[in-house]
Structures are given as structure tokens and as C-alpha cells.
Amino acid sequence: WRLLQGLAGGLLIPVAQAAAYRQCSPEQRGALTRRILLVALLVPALAPALGGLLxxxxxxxxxxxxSLPxxxxxxxxxxxxxxxxGERTAPRLQAYALATAMSALGVLLLALTWLGEPGHRIAGAVLLLLxxxxxTAHLRHARRQAQPLLRWSLLSHRGLRLAMLVYLAVPGVFIGSQLASTLQLHQAGFSAARIGALMLPWALASALAITGSRHLLARFGPAAVLRGGMLLQASGLLLMALLPQPSFALAALLFALMGAGGSLCSSTAQTLAFHGIGAEALGDASALWNLNRQLSFCLGTAAIALLLALAMQWLPARxxxxxxxxxxxxxxxxxxLLRRAQPLLLPQPENA
Structure with a gap:
């Protein structure tokens, strides 16, 4: 059932985004991007509050x-x-490229899971190699194709490459960290509803960060905004680690720090990702960006779950x-890598 959910969700995001862009003029797309990002961040943030109550x-x-209604x-x-x-022509489906890419991701996630289990670590290492x-097979095949399934050559664009790494390390890691923070708060006596409600201050701080990121970018540049966002999220995570039994008010403050920091990074990263990419490559860049955004959540969760499993074996009390x-x-x-980010995006006027 999770496979079906993933297939459906994977279709919804790029198709809906492309359909929305087709209804807008080029000068309206900047505002549309911010609105899409706001929804993409706030809905998953607000859902745990309702989920905890249910x-x-x-x-x-x-x-x-x-979710049905x-x-x-x-x-x-x-x-x-x-x-x-209307009538549309579709490119031929590249079955080999699709199969190798999906298999590589699935095997990687399974490897990260098994590496955290004492009885499966050898198998996990073998799967990691597989x-x-x-x-490697997928990338070699892509190089020989005139129109590859994914245009990996776009990763030579420094802004897109940096943005994808930032998304993996900041929003992706945050989603994964919720596994550990939920367990810690549950052990501290928080109910499911109270744990879910902590995403409300996260969502509020996230919304403020997204709406203010454009002005911060124009004034300070992407390197400073990304650096500040990373420090805010890292501070919230570190204080959560050092305070295993926080009050609800303190926990809400820490989640607000993480929301502001993570959203400053994600909105800035999305701006960096497409800056300087030609119009003919925007579709391929969007595919890479959306794929990385989804994979960041999967890989971030798998990585933190692996660290949590290892810590439970070696330092169970902490x-x-x-x-x-x-x-x-x-x-x-x-x-x-942020010292290289400043030349990638120059401050722009408010009406740019």
C-alpha cells in the first residue's frame, strides 16, 4: 500500500506544478513558486497536529x-x-533507466535500514555496494542517451548542485530528526496530540521565514541567509538533544527555531536551483529538483533512523x-560550500 501511495504522490507533485505554471505568465511564476513552496511546507507541518488529535x-x-474526503x-x-x-506526444519510456534508478534507491534505503540492525549488517553492507x-549502471546508460530519463549533466550548474545538497541536509534531516524527537518527547510524557501540536509553531515560523526570505536574499545574499538558516535549525536540534525533558513552551520555541531555519534554507535553495538555467533546460532542472526534494525526505529519515538504531545499541540511555x-x-x-554561493545570486529589485 505504501508503494501505491508513493506512485500516486510522485505523480501529483510534478504534474500539478507544471499545470499551474502553464496557467501563469512568466512574470507571475516567481509569486507562484513561493505559494507552492508555502503550501508544500505548511501542509505537512500542520497535518501532525490534526493527526495527533485523531x-x-x-x-x-x-x-x-x-484523508479520504x-x-x-x-x-x-x-x-x-x-x-x-489536447493531443500530446510523449517520449518513449526508458524502462532500463527507470528500473536501475528505482532499484538503486530502493536497495539504498533497505541497506541503511539493515545497517542499523545487528543481525543484518553484513547484508546491509552488501546491499550498499549493490x-x-x-x-553506476544508470549513470553510464544516461551518458549514452541523447535524451536521458534525467538530465544529470545539469548538476554541473553550481547553484542547482548546492541547492540539492542543502535540501538534503536541512529539510531532509529535519524530517528524519522527527523520528528521534517524537520518541524523546513521548518518553518525557507528552501525549500524541501535544507532540503533533508542536508543528504549529514550526509552521508559523516557517511561514514567516518563507515570506521574508525574498527581502533577506536581496539584502544579505544567499550565503548569509543559508548560513543563518542552518544555524537556527542546528541550534534547535542541539538544544532538543541537550534537554531531554523540556516544557511544552520550551519545546515549542525549539520547533519554531527549526521551522524558521529550515524554511529559510529551503526557499533560498529553490531560488538558487533555477537561477541562471536557460529556458530550454527548466523542465529537466525541475524534474531533478523535485526528485531530490522527495528523496531528501526518504534519505534523511533513513539516515537518522540508522543513527538512532546504532545509538540505541551503544548508548541506550541517551x-x-x-x-x-x-x-x-x-x-x-x-x-x-557556502563561500561559493554568494556570486551565484545577486540582489535584485523588489519588482524583478
Whole structure:
């Protein structure tokens, strides 16, 4: 069932985004991008608050039932609003490229899972090597294609490459860190509803950061904004690690720090990703960007789960704190590359 959910969700994001862009003029797309990003960040942030209440009042199955009327409403809006598509020509599906890419990702996620389990570490190491082989096969095949499934050559664009790494290390790591922080807060006596409600201050801080990021970029440049965002999120994670039994007010403040920091980085990264890319390459760059955005959440969760599993074996009394501390360290990793970010994006006028 998770496979079906992933297939459907993977189709929805790029198709909906492309459809929205087609309805806008070029000068409207900047504002549209910010609105899409705001929804993409705030909805997953607000959902745990409602989910916590449903779990507490009903059961975990109530969360699944609650999504059904929302899906039906969205289908109704599609039928009412979406224009009918004309005749379109589709490129040939590259089965080998798709199979090797999906297999490499699946094997990698399974390898990271098994590396954290004492009885499966050898198998996990073998799977890690297999994932590398599959990824190499995919890239070699892509180089021989005139129109590859994914245009990896765009990674030579420094802004796109840096933006993808930032998204992996900041929003991706944050999503993964919620596994450890939820466990820690549960052990501290927080109910499911209170844990979910902590995403509300995260969402508020996130919204303020997204709306203010444009002005901060114009005034300070991307390197300073990214550096500040990383420090804010890392500070929230580190304080969460050092304070295993915070009050609700303090926990809300720490989540607000993480929300502001993570969203400063994600909105700046999205701006960097497409700056300087020609119009003919925007579609391919968007595909790489959206793929990386989704994979960041998967890989970030798998990485933090691996660290948490290892910490539970070696330092069981402080496992969640160790995992959150390491998450703070991972958040700061791209900072070494930020000295190259400043020339990539110059401050622009408000009406640019």
C-alpha cells in the first residue's frame, strides 16, 4: 500500500506544478513558486497536529480515513477547474533507466535500514555496494542517451548542485530528526496530540521565514541567509538533544527555531536551483529538483533512523539525544560550500 501511495504522490507533485505554471505568465511564476513552496511546507507541518488529535481521540486508522474526503474534494476540483488536455506526444519510456534508478534507491534505503540492525549488517553492507553498482549502471546508460530519463549533466550548474545538497541536509534531516524527537518527547510524557501540536509553531515560523526570505536574499545574499538558516535549525536540534525533558513552551520555541531555519534554507535553495538555467533546460532542472526534494525526505529519515538504531545499541540511555545531536551536525555540513554561493545570486529589485 505504501508503494501505491508513493506512485500516486510522485505523480501529483510534478504534474500539478507544471499545470499551474502553464496557467501563469512568466512574470507571475516567481509569486507562484513561493505559494507552492508555502503550501508544500505548511501542509505537512500542520497535518501532525490534526493527526495527533485523531490518534488520541480515535485510533491510528482515523488518520487514514480522514484523508479520504480530502482526496475526493481534490478530485472534484480537478474535474471542475483543470482544462482538457489536447493531443500530446510523449517520449518513449526508458524502462532500463527507470528500473536501475528505482532499484538503486530502493536497495539504498533497505541497506541503511539493515545497517542499523545487528543481525543484518553484513547484508546491509552488501546491499550498499549493490546500490552503488545500480547507480553506476544508470549513470553510464544516461551518458549514452541523447535524451536521458534525467538530465544529470545539469548538476554541473553550481547553484542547482548546492541547492540539492542543502535540501538534503536541512529539510531532509529535519524530517528524519522527527523520528528521534517524537520518541524523546513521548518518553518525557507528552501525549500524541501535544507532540503533533508542536508543528504549529514550526509552521508559523516557517511561514514567516518563507515570506521574508525574498527581502533577506536581496539584502544579505544567499550565503548569509543559508548560513543563518542552518544555524537556527542546528541550534534547535542541539538544544532538543541537550534537554531531554523540556516544557511544552520550551519545546515549542525549539520547533519554531527549526521551522524558521529550515524554511529559510529551503526557499533560498529553490531560488538558487533555477537561477541562471536557460529556458530550454527548466523542465529537466525541475524534474531533478523535485526528485531530490522527495528523496531528501526518504534519505534523511533513513539516515537518522540508522543513527538512532546504532545509538540505541551503544548508548541506550541517551539514544535520542545522540541522534538529534548528530542531526544538528548533518545540518551544518553544507556550510563549508557556502563561500561559493554568494556570486551565484545577486540582489535584485523588489519588482524583478
Amino acid at each position: 490518534v488520541q481521540w480515535l485510533s491510528w486508522r482515523g488518520v487514514l480515513w480522514a 480530502l482526496a475526493l474534494a481534490a478530485m472534484g476540483l480537478v474535474l471542475a477547474w483543470m482544462p482538457a488536455n 546500490a552503488l553498482v545500480l547507480a 539514544a535520542t539525544g545522540v541522534a538529534l545531536g548528530l542531526a544538528a551536525f548533518l545540518t551544518l555540513l553544507p556550510m563549508a
